[in-house]
Amino acid sequence: MEGRVLSIQSHVAFGYVGGKAAAFPLQCLGYDVDLVNTVNFSNHAGYGRSGGSKTSAAELESIFQAMEFNELLRPTRVLTGYIPDAEALSAVARLVEKLRKQNPELIYLLDPVMGDAGRLYVSADVIPVYRSLLPLSTIITPNWFEVETLTGISLTDLHSLRLALTKLHKDFGVPNVAISSIPLTQWLSETLPNAIRPPTVSESEHLLCITSSVSNENSPSDVHAQCVPLLPGYFSGVGDLFSSLVLAHYNSSLESSLPDVEVPPFRTSLSEAVSQALTKTHAVLCKTFEYSERLPEEERLVTDDEKDAVEPIRKVRRMRGRELRLVQSIDIIRSDFGDATRRLERWSGFWENL
Amino acid sequence: MEGRVLSIQSHVAFGYVGGKAAAFPLQCLGYDVDLVNTVNFSNHAGYGRSGGSKTSAAELESIFQAMEFNELLRPTRVLTGYIPDAEALSAVARLVEKLRKQNPELIYLLDPVMGDAGRLYVSADVIPVYRSLLPLSTIITPNWFEVETLTGISLTDLHSLRLALTKLHKDFGVPNVAISSIPLTQWLSETLPNAIRPPTVSESEHLLCITSSVSNENSPSDVHAQCVPLLPGYFSGVGDLFSSLVLAHYNSSLESSLPDVEVPPFRTSLSEAVSQALTKTHAVLCKTFEYSERLPEEERLVTDDEKDAVEPIRKVRRMRGRELRLVQSIDIIRSDFGDATRRLERWSGFWENL
Structure with missing residues (x-):
């Protein structure tokens, strides 16, 4: 069984987060997807109810045991996302440990979904379980806040970012880290090489994506980055879509086959996969944004905490209008963007002057 | 929200039955699919465990109420499949009744999944609930056994088939009936018009598909049919795939727009949709059959009740090797087969000499 992904994350009846955001892109790219649902909800939490x-x-x-008994635990890739409590996460950890032992070639993308923008939305006892899972991963896709939560390091300057990446690679044994949707603060922007820094003056309206990959234990990691324009408004499921596309496009034998690598590692398997994922995720998001902008006014009322509290349906409609246009993006998902790929560039000098 | 399907049926982590067989084809054909899972299992029941x-x-x-509160119950089409107990089915019936009342244009495909080949695999108290649901349907897709179960009529000759269809249309108010995978017994074969009867002598190696649509209350229904070659072995999820494709291709405004209808109704919306569904389902099945035939011998051990009882993994491996090659069939699902469509032909004279 080649190209089989075991995806363990949330299920919602309506809309596109968790497994609903991940399965369709993976399937469109040719993967069989085994879908284990960690929750069965009507819709994502952002709706309020x-x-x-x-x-x-x-x-x-019970599901894992039956799959094992029936010899159905044969994924070539594993994807884990939102798993809201420590006991459930521990069950998943035991499964992944078993799969990793059976198949050292297993590609495991761990998305440590815990929170965002300073707020934890899982039970805090999940954190140590995630830390124990990290050594089993091939790739992790935390957001900025999740990097801070996992490492216990506040990311305030290049020094702390280096410390956090070093901790993830060396202490937690993670070979590949991809951090997307990073708000481009002043210190980050000033640190970026020219090739990566957004060309316009509107630097605050970009998000940064960073990858860091360890090719051998004795060298510092290879760091790549790219900026994408920030679209106004909050869209759910974007991280889940991104992670599924990173996993879909990750080709671990890429290093040796790249044609234009003058001195390795100008590109890494991870930077390549993330370039594809970033390009496609951004294109889906643009399509979704354009769709939401064309909705009647009452379907896209801007966030206003006071009005939203009085009239909860305001928020509900806003959420509904911002569900990813995933099904409508089938051609984006299946496309080869070629030269139009938003390719991550090497962050030369990232580790210099330590 | 156009082209939004609410699908209520089973979920399995591994393989393709129920929602896993239906969602991907619907999504590939451009529909947003709201997925409510009536069970959450590791795999289908055929594996034995x-x-x-x-x-x-x-x-x-609880899921339906939250969706209603959040104004997320806005499907243009509804698909219901395996719902294993009467209480759950009643909850679904109340929901569909509400949706039908809100939107008389709603297209509701009801697959009354109850059993096959003489054996019921749901609780018997589900039967009266299904009967009460029938008047809400636009299309039903029972198999031969389910037609008998719903109508209480044994299908043994043309007369009983006419009686059963009349009962479904007149007593239960079903406008469209599609029955697929009918074993082509001698009496059925002898009854078929020449245009539909398989051309070869190997009539026993075909399955028949029949549609019956009521265009106005005072005329008998329009009956169409077609045969497809029977592939050896049992494949799960085929009916679920077929129903999803019938729903996807059903275009209720077709009658008035067909170019080559000399005397209506040489084609019906249903016969057209079923022609597409039959063609694609058969193509997916052929792909699956060819794949399963290429598996190593131990993965495709033939059914042998004695050996299977001693060594349950025999059956498990057989099931696994026969899971639909759905993801690999994305081009089949999205294709327009044109002249290669297995088009249902009008069964002229079906109602004659009553």
Whole structure:
């Protein structure tokens, strides 16, 4: 069984987050996807109200055990996302440990979904379980806040960013780190090489994406980065889509086959996969943004905490209008963007002057 | 929201039955799909052992209520499949009744999944609930056994088939009936018009597909049919795939726009949709069959009840090797087969000499 992804994350009936954001792109790119649902909800939490239930650790174990008995645990790739409690996450950790032992070539993308912008939205006892899972991963895709949460390091300057990446690579044994949707603060922008820094003056309206890959233990990691324009408004499921595309496009034998690598590693398997994922995610997001802008006014009322509190349907409609236009993006997902790829560039000098 | 399907059926982590067989084709054909899972299992029942749990009626209600509160119940089409107990099915029935009332244009495909080949695999108290749901449907896709179960009529000759269809149309108010995968028994074969009867002598190696549509209350229904070659072995999820494709291709305004209708109704919206669905389902099945035939011998051991009982993994491996090659069939699903379509032909004289 080649090209089979085991995806363990949330399920929502309506809209595109978790497994609903990940499965379709993976399937369109030719992967069979085994889908284990860690929750079964009506919609994502951003709507304010949802129905359904979480899958208990016992239910997850029951599913994993039957799959093992039936010899159905044969993924070539594993993707884990939102798993809201420590007991369920521990069940997943035991499974991944078993799969990793059976298949050292397994590609495991761990998205440590814990929170965003300073706010944790899982139970805090999940954090140590995620730390214990890190050595099993091939790639992790934390956001800025999740890097801080995992490492315990506040990211305030280049020095702390280097420390955090070093901790992830050396202490936690993660070979590949991809951090997307990083707000481009002044210190970050000033640190960037010219090739990566946005060309316009509107630097605050960009997001940064960084990858860091370890090719051998004795060298510092290879760091790549790229900026993408920030689209106004909050869209859910973007990280889940991005992670699924990174996993889909990751080709671990790429280093040796790249034609234009003068001195390795000008590109890495990770920087290549993330370039594809970033390009496609941004294109889907643009399509979604354009769609939401064309909706009638009452379907796209701007965030206003006071008005939203009085009239919760305002937020509901805003959320609904911003669900990813995923199905409509089938051609984006399946395209080869060629020269139009938003390619990550090598961050030369990242580790210099330590 | 145009082209939005609410699909309520089973979920399996591994393989392609229920929602896993339906969602991908619908999405590839451009539909947003809201997926409500009536069970969350590791794999389909044919493997002999599975893990996971059924969704309770209360959980389904909780999902439906939150969707209603969030104004997310706006499908243009509804698809219901495997719903294993009467209480859960009643919750679904109440929802569909509400949706039908809100939108008389709603296209509801009801697949009354109850059993096959003389064996019921849901609780018997589901049957009266399905009967009460029939008047809400636009299309139903029962198999031969399910037609018998719903109508209480044994299908043994043309007369009983006419009676059963009349009962479905007149007593239960179903406008469109599509029955696929009918074993071509001698009486059925002898009844078929020449244009539909398989041309070869190997009539026993074909399956028949029949559609019956009511265009106005005072005329008998328009009956169409076609045969497809039978592939050896049992493949799961084929009916679920077929139903999703019928729903995807159903265009209720087709009658008035068909170019080559000399005397209406030489084609119906249903016969057209089923022609597409039959063609694509058969092509996916051929691909799956060819794949399963190329597997190593131990992965495709033939059914042998005695050996299977001693060594359950025999059956498990057979099931696994026969999972639909759905993801690999993306081009089949998205194709326009044109002249290669297995088009249903009008069964002229079906209602004659009553």
